[in-house]
Amino acid sequence: xxxxxxxxxxxxxKVLMALTGLMLSGFIVGHLLGNLTIFAGREWINSYAYHxxxxxxxxxxxxxxxxxxxxxxxxxxxxxxIKNRQARPVAYAKKEHQTTSVGARTMALTGTVILAFIIFHxxxxxxxxTHPEISNSLDEHGHRDVxxxxxxxxxxxxxxxxxxxxxxxxxxHLSHGLWSLFQSIGLLGERTLPVAKKISCAVSFILxxxxxxxxxxxYFGLVKV
Amino acid sequence: xxxxxxxxKVWRQKSKDQKGCFETYKTLASEHMSFLEMLDVVNEKLExxxxxxxxxxxxxxxxxxxxxxxxxxxxxxxxxxxTTTCQLHMRKFKDxxxxxxxxxxxxxxxxxxxxxxxxxxxxxIIQSGGYTSAATGGVPDANSILIPKERADEAMDxxxxxxxxxxxxxxxxxxxxxxxxxxxxxxxxxxxxxVEAKTRVQNMVTQMDKEGFGNCxxxxxxxxxxxxxxxxxxISKMNREYLGALSHVxxxxxAE
Numbered sequence: 001x002x003x004x005x006x007x008x009x010x011x012x013x014k015v016l017m018a019l020t021g022l023m024l025s026g027f028i029v030g031h032l033l034g035n036l037t038i039f040a041g042r043e044w045i046n047s048y049a050y051h052x053x054x055x056x057x058x059x060x061x062x063x064x065x066x067x068x069x070x071x072x073x074x075x076x077x078x079x080x081x082i083k084n085r086q087a088r089p090v091a092y093a094k095k096e097h098q099t100t101s102v103g104a105r106t107m108a109l110t111g112t113v114i115l116a117f118i119i120f121h122x123x124x125x126x127x128x129x130t131h132p133e134i135s136n137s138l139d140e141h142g143h144r145d146v147x148x149x150x151x152x153x154x155x156x157x158x159x160x161x162x163x164x165x166x167x168x169x170x171x172x173h174l175s176h177g178l179w180s181l182f183q184s185i186g187l188l189g190e191r192t193l194p195v196a197k198k199i200s201c202a203v204s205f206i207l208x209x210x211x212x213x214x215x216x217x218x219y220f221g222l223v224k225v
Numbered sequence: 226x227x228x229x230x231x232x233x234k235v236w237r238q239k240s241k242d243q244k245g246c247f248e249t250y251k252t253l254a255s256e257h258m259s260f261l262e263m264l265d266v267v268n269e270k271l272e273x274x275x276x277x278x279x280x281x282x283x284x285x286x287x288x289x290x291x292x293x294x295x296x297x298x299x300x301x302x303x304x305x306x307x308t309t310t311c312q313l314h315m316r317k318f319k320d321x322x323x324x325x326x327x328x329x330x331x332x333x334x335x336x337x338x339x340x341x342x343x344x345x346x347x348x349x350i351i352q353s354g355g356y357t358s359a360a361t362g363g364v365p366d367a368n369s370i371l372i373p374k375e376r377a378d379e380a381m382d383x384x385x386x387x388x389x390x391x392x393x394x395x396x397x398x399x400x401x402x403x404x405x406x407x408x409x410x411x412x413x414x415x416x417x418x419x420v421e422a423k424t425r426v427q428n429m430v431t432q433m434d435k436e437g438f439g440n441c442x443x444x445x446x447x448x449x450x451x452x453x454x455x456x457x458x459x460i461s462k463m464n465r466e467y468l469g470a471l472s473h474v475x476x477x478x479x480a481e
Contacts, residue, residue, distance in 0.1 A: 087439030186465025
């Protein structure tokens with residue numbers, strides 16, 4: 001039998017989704033740990049940002065890798081979604097759903113909005129083009145004052161709650177994506193399946209709480225400039 | 226015996242190439258009837274009136290052949306868990322209910338007539354799986370091949386699949402991965418299936434893709450609609466078998 005290249009088959013594409021998703025989830029954890037230095041004070045987060053920027057070649061290597069992962073993740077998702085839509089040309093007049101979750105049914109939607117959010121987030125904090133008036137100040141060491149940029153950004157309700165909303169979608173995406181990726185690479189079985197679903201929900205919820213703690217504490221004045 | 230008045234909305238389609246539509250029928254049903262017997266009564270009346278009866282697949286009517294296939298009120302085989310349409314009883318419905326009856330909806334399962342779809346895609350996937358090598362000659366001693374209890378149980382769980390296609394019908398993506406997962410796993414769990422295991426999983430997945438089924442996105446709808454309660458753990462098993470077979474198949478292709 002003539003076989004396609006493994007990456008072109010249904011399972012091959014699912015594995016691509018899973019592996020890129022796993023690596024992007026790893027980034028989400030690392031990024032969070034860095035962000036949480038804001039609670040240690042201005043010195044910490046500014047020094048973290050300064051030292052990260054010092055590692056320029058590595059940072060750019062990481063950025064290019066992330067861009068590659070996101071691109072593969074999105075292109076594969078588009079491929080799979082088109083194929084899935086084509087697989088049912090006539091819709092049901094009436095269809096009941098039994099076990100599927102909100103997260104599972106909205107993967108394409110949450111994914112698209114998260115992409116838009118990532119682009120805005122980069123323009124906002126990384127390239128500092130959306131709010132230059134609060135993004136370009138320096139601290140007493142002459143380093144970029146990331147602390148001030150973040151706190152003053154999140155004092156604005158549209159930014160604070162916009163970030164919380166986007167992170168809610170990321171939570172939904174991860175709550176389904178995390179266990180799904182282990183299912184797709186064939187690691188789950190009878191005993192591990194229900195556990196993986198629960199852990200997936202719990203881990204994505206913990207990540208969600210940790211992430212939204214930053215805009216919320218800034219907005220409600222618990223972290224001040 | 227309490228009779229109930231029902232309104233049925235049934236998909237009617239003359240042939241593969243013609244457009245179909247819903248038609249409404251009123252009928253009386255006893256709570257003791259099976260769903261198919263209720264349809265038999267509808268069809269008898271249609272025939273008496275000189276009309277074309279509703280075409281639907283059925284065979285054993287005892288829940289083991291996998292022929293009956295209709296989506297009842299939005300659920301393949303109806304609302305009861307672990308039940309085929311033929312084993313669904315009218316006592317599960319109430320007087321005055323409206324019941325929507327549709328065929329399986331998938332590109333790979335074209336509608337042939339009314340509620341009957343062509344499930345030949347499943348046959349071709351099974352065929353692509355090929356044979357299992359068996360020793361000929363004298364009858365082997367009983368229990369000469371030892372199989373751990375858990376493996377035998379898992380193989381039997383997978384082998385419960387009756388190939389009805391409810392998994393495809395239920396899946397939001399019309400994916401056949403539960404079916405293929407069950408068929409791959411039942412042989413992959415047994416020593417008799419090992420000889421061709423690696424080419425089997427590759428061939429079956431390739432054929433599945435060729436038939437135009439969608440891809441699993443782990444909704445789990447297949448498992449909850451399966452009349453034999455086949456677990457999505459077999460999809461994971463299939464993925465594992467498939468990935469494990471990659472290097473083997475590429476080596477054998479290179480050798481050819």
